[in-house]
Amino acid sequence: xxxxxxxxxxxxxxxxxxxxxxxxxxxxxxxxxxxxxxxxxxxxxxxxxxxxxxxxxxxxxxxxxxxxxxxxxxxxxxxxxxxxxxxxxxxxxxxxxxxxxxxxxxxxxxxxx
Amino acid sequence: xxxxxxxxxxxxxxxxxxxxxxxxxxxxxxxxxxxxxxxxxxxxxxxxxxxxxxxxxxxxxxxxxxxxxxxxxxxxxxxxxxxxxxxxxxxxxxxxxxxxxxxxxxxxxx
Numbered sequence: 001x002x003x004x005x006x007x008x009x010x011x012x013x014x015x016x017x018x019x020x021x022x023x024x025x026x027x028x029x030x031x032x033x034x035x036x037x038x039x040x041x042x043x044x045x046x047x048x049x050x051x052x053x054x055x056x057x058x059x060x061x062x063x064x065x066x067x068x069x070x071x072x073x074x075x076x077x078x079x080x081x082x083x084x085x086x087x088x089x090x091x092x093x094x095x096x097x098x099x100x101x102x103x104x105x106x107x108x109x110x111x112x113x
Numbered sequence: 114x115x116x117x118x119x120x121x122x123x124x125x126x127x128x129x130x131x132x133x134x135x136x137x138x139x140x141x142x143x144x145x146x147x148x149x150x151x152x153x154x155x156x157x158x159x160x161x162x163x164x165x166x167x168x169x170x171x172x173x174x175x176x177x178x179x180x181x182x183x184x185x186x187x188x189x190x191x192x193x194x195x196x197x198x199x200x201x202x203x204x205x206x207x208x209x210x211x212x213x214x215x216x217x218x219x220x221x222x223x
Contacts, residue, residue: 004155033211040122042201043156043213050209058210090155101146102203102211104155 006105013081021076023091031094032074036087117214134187142204150199
């Protein structure tokens with residue numbers, strides 16, 4: 001069972017560089033989301049999608065871009081990396097939102113120098 | 114905006130002790146979930162509560178959803194080292210978003 005797969009697990013960037021964090025799920029979930037986790041702040045929602053072709057902003061969307069061309073994939077793009085984007089990023093999917101269980105990937109640790 | 118506040122932020126107890134973690138908000142949620150996260154991994158769901166006043170038990174863990182659906186608590190009886198981890202509450206509403214709490218880091222000392 002693959003579940004939610006994130007790549008890469010670790011990445012170091014220089015300020016101003018761009019990159020894409022990949023997320024794929026094989027559970028046919030319509031809902032997918034990206035969170036960042038920082039010490040003492042829990043998980044904060046960056047962007048989410050309720051189905052292919054539909055995306056929306058979460059709590060902290062600035063500096064990030066997403067697209068959802070298929071049900072399976074939900075990549076997160078950092079347009080011009082900044083040190084404030086140093087964090088651990090989690091992708092999560094769910095069959096539905098209100099009472100659905102979120103299934104998380106293992107996380108991607110990003111450091112921006 | 115942090116909609117869910119958890120307390121305490123850190124908790125270190127001896128094996129066998131009881132503890133309670135609180136999750137509070139000024140917002141009403143249609144459901145509330147508790148997750149546990151271990152180092153280097155993503156959070157894993159423990160329970161979902163949907164009805165105000167609802168109480169659910171999972172072995173030594175007891176979860177309660179407040180009557181007004183704004184708060185929740187997690188009580189662990191006779192804590193064991195395997196309970197060590199980061200506990201996160203998360204609320205959802207009709208806005209297609211899950212809002213996570215600030216987290217409680219629990220360490221159970223053998």
